[in-house]
Amino acid sequence: MTFGKYALMLAPVALVLTVPGSAQNSPARMDQVVAHMKAVSTMTSTFTQTDRRGGTLSGKLLLKRPGHVRFEYQKDVPLLIVGDGKALTMVDYEVRQVQRWPIRNSPLAALLDPGQDLRRFGKIVETSTNDVISVAVRDPKRPEFGVITMVFVRKADAPGGLTLNGWVALDSKNNRSTIRLADVKYNDNIPSSAFTWKDPRPVRRKS
Structure with missing residues (x-):
């Protein structure tokens, strides 16, 4: 999913240390994650993206389920x-290029679809504390779509008692990046117009 000079390289690594043989109850934790996902209709936050080389970018994230997302990067990017509900569109205004692909072909599908069968495709990753729940999601029949490992932190006043702390993603080309979220807010009104974009490609005039 690399495109132009920059990319949102959508991987399996937990954001916290894993501990084998933890006594935590996996079914109960998965139920809590599913409850959280179903309780969230919209989310806004700031984000910091770190790629496999250690490079970082920041920006603002808007999410509206099902299928709508907007990653707006810092001004110099x-x-x-x-995501418009059906496809993800990557727009590079520097080189005036546009690329689209179905949401279902991206690891982000697990995040954007509240009806995603996490119990079927997700696996609890043991963590070093009961306050963190980590879920790795992969479709074994479609490994080319990549893996996303979402990390949730317990928070009593958040939907389902959890808040999304970020995720790590690995795409089909083994491009890995980590997204960390801050100032997360849930279920505020986000207009559909927030998920539109301006096409930078020159208009072809008919001769």
């Missing part, structure tokens, strides 16, 4: 990623 001419890149925009928008």
Whole structure:
């Protein structure tokens, strides 16, 4: 999913140390994650993205389920990623290029679809504390779509008692990146117009 000079390289690594043989109850934790996902209709936050080389970018994230997302990068990064409910669009304003692919072909599908069968495709990753729940999601029949490991932190006043702390993603080309979220807010009104984008490609005039 590399595109132009920048990319949202959508991987399996937990954001916390894993502990084998933990006594934590996996079914109960998965139930709590599913409850959280179903309780969230919208989410806004700031994000920091770190790629496999250690490079970092920041920006603002808007999410509206099902299928709508907007990654708006810092001002000096001419890149925009928008999900319109059906497809993800990556727009590189520097080189005036646009690329689209079905949401279902991206690891982000696990995040954007509240009806995603996490119990079928997700696996609890043991963590070093009961306050963190980590879920790795992969479709074994479609490994080319990559893996996303979502990390949730217990928070009493958040939907389902959890808040999304971030995720690590690995795409089909083994491009890995980590997304960390901050200032997360849930279920505020986000207009559909937030998930539109301006096409930078020159208009072809008919001769």
